[in-house]
Amino acid sequence: MRKDIIEIRWHGRGGQGAITAAKIVANAAFVSGYKGVVMAPTFGTERRGAPVFTSLKISKEKIYDLSPITTPDMVVVLDHTLLEEVNVVAGLKEKGLVVLNSPRPVSEYTFDGMTVAVSDVSKHAVEAGLPPGIVNSGIIGAFAKASGLVDIDVLVQAIENEFSGKKPEKNARSARIAYENTADNTADNTAIGGNK
Secondary structure, eight states: OOTTOEEEEEEEEBTSOHHHHHHHHHHHHHHTTOSEEEEEEOOSSOOBTSEEEEEEEEESSOOOOOSOOSSOSEEEESOGGGGGTSOTTTTOOTTOEEEEEOSSOGGGOOOTTOEEEEEOHHHHHHHTTOOTTOOHHHHHHHHHHHHOSSOHHHHHHHHHHHTTTSOHHHHHHHHHHHHHTOEESSTTSOSSTTOO
16 A cells, blocks of 8 residues: 555535546646546446545555545545435544534534544535535635645636636635635644645
8 A cells, every 4th residue: 555645535415516526626636746646436326415425546656556445544525414324434544634514613523533624615605606505616625725735726726727617716716715714623723734
């Protein structure tokens, strides 16, 4: 198992755009110098509202392992109600990161030994001018703040490219608002992003 590969599992509901969010991050990671970027969407019996997930692996070196992620370094959850239906942290490595779209404060979430970062992405998306329920661009902002892996400006450019002709400025604004309003459960709130 290579230690230089960062494995990120994205959890959402059918129709929320978890796969699109992972694709945008994959593109931005590649532009940022990650030579290895592998995204493995999971489809199956996907239907609107049903739990879905997708996998994203990134590395500074090429990746040849295309297998599904079983022990992620991070999980990104587009809908906090999934916590009642799916064990989103299954296999999450020790001291892993959970990025969560939730209206509840980070203090209400405890995953033993994990860093938890929370942003009310649903609310921020509406503030940005998007229709209710559009959370995939906003969760990218929360991911950027929590992980520090890819610069928010590079991610915003990737969002604008992906949503060209589909409200790119509102999607970009949603990501920036979520980025600015992401809190974590570390005592000094400096662990996430490394740029506080």
